[in-house]
Amino acid sequence: MKVAVYGQNYVKETTQKAVQQLLNFLLLKNAEVFFESEFIKTQNEAILNSSEVQTFETLDSSYDLLISVGGDGTILRAVTYVSDLGIPIVGINTGRLGFLATIQIDEIQTALTEIFNGDYKISERSLLSVSTNPEHSDIVNTNFALNEIALSRKNTTSMITVETHLNGEYLTSYWADGLILSTPTGSTGYSLSCGGPVIAPDAKNFALTPIAPHNLSARPLVIPDNTTVTLRVNGREDQFLMSLDSRIVTLANTTIVTVKKADFVVKMVELLDETFLATLRKKLLWGEDRRN
Incomplete structure (x- = not known):
């Protein structure tokens, strides 16, 4: 088996501990092991100079x-390689939380043994694809x-207006700090912290969640994932920020942002005893009450 290993590009004791356990297991299984070129620089000399890596x-x-060795943010960066x-x-x-990165350090050997034995399932996760009007098309690389894709204010404490169309029909203009368009996977991330709904990973939906809206009637909206969403920003500043997961670009207010469902999916490996509902209970402490 040919295996790529990716992680955070800074030294963290727990990460190095996990990597050593992981490498020991992979070499025991005679896997071809490839470390991302920057990530390997954070490892100890034995790994850095190993002829087997x-x-x-x-x-x-x-x-x-x-x-991917790290948290959910590490997986989001790993997706750009895949x-x-x-x-x-x-x-x-x-x-910390780990909705996507679900294998704990003390479970590495047990979990990977199951995976190498074929005892796992694949969860296919939909993605968002963004395009801009031609004069700004060279700004967005990946x-x-x-x-999620989020539009937000830049260099100002003033709110922005995000004019929003769904399949060419005008929806509303959000007067807010910004607007999030989230996938089901991202519904437990930034969108959730802004009051958005939790969406099951296999649901065919996206969610529009305003960031601190001043028009108080604005509420998160769940839409079909075959919807084309067109966004345009107005504000006191001439520019705004667009983030694609952890990647941020600056765009001019003349930019028209068009978002659709991507034509490919990301395959997340899950153990057979993992379920989304169990993850929700565990990570969000649903049902927990210190009085009981």
């Missing part, structure tokens, strides 16, 4: 698996997002 800067379809190649992603959690 190779490096990669980009991926191709010859890889069987990508293992893109539309269809390489399954496994997340080892050395971060034009897809697994969690």
Whole structure:
């Protein structure tokens, strides 16, 4: 098996501990191991100088698996390497909440044994694809997002207006700090913290969630994932920010942003005993009450 390993590009004790366990397991299974070229620089000398470890800067379809070591943010960055190649992603959690990176450090050997034995399932996650009007098309390089695309204010404390059309029909103009368009995967991220709904990963929906709206009647809206969303920003400043997961670009207010469902999916590896509902209970502490 040909395995790519990606992680955070800074030294973290828990990450190094996880990587060592992971590498020991992979070499025991005679896997071909490739570390991302920057990530390997954060590892100890034994790994850095190992003849059994190779490096990669980009991926191709010859890889069987990508293992992300970190939190959910690390997986979002790992997705930019996988893109539309269809390489399954496994997340080892050395971060905090971990909706995507669900394997804990003390579970690495057990979980990967199941995966290498074929005892796993694939969760296909939809993505958002963004395009802009031609004069701004060269600004956005990696034009897809697994969690969300968000438009927000820049260099000002004043609100912006986000004019929103769905399939060419005018919806409203959100007067707010910004607007989030979230996938089901991203519904438990930024959108959730702004009051958006939790959406099951296999639901065919997206969510529009305003960020601190001043028109108090504005509420999150769930829309079909085959909807084309067109956005245009107005405000006191001439520019605004657009984030695609963790990647941020600055755009002029003359930019028209068009968002659709991407024509490919990301394959997340899940263990057979994992369910989304169990993850919600565990991560959001649903049903927990210190009085009981």
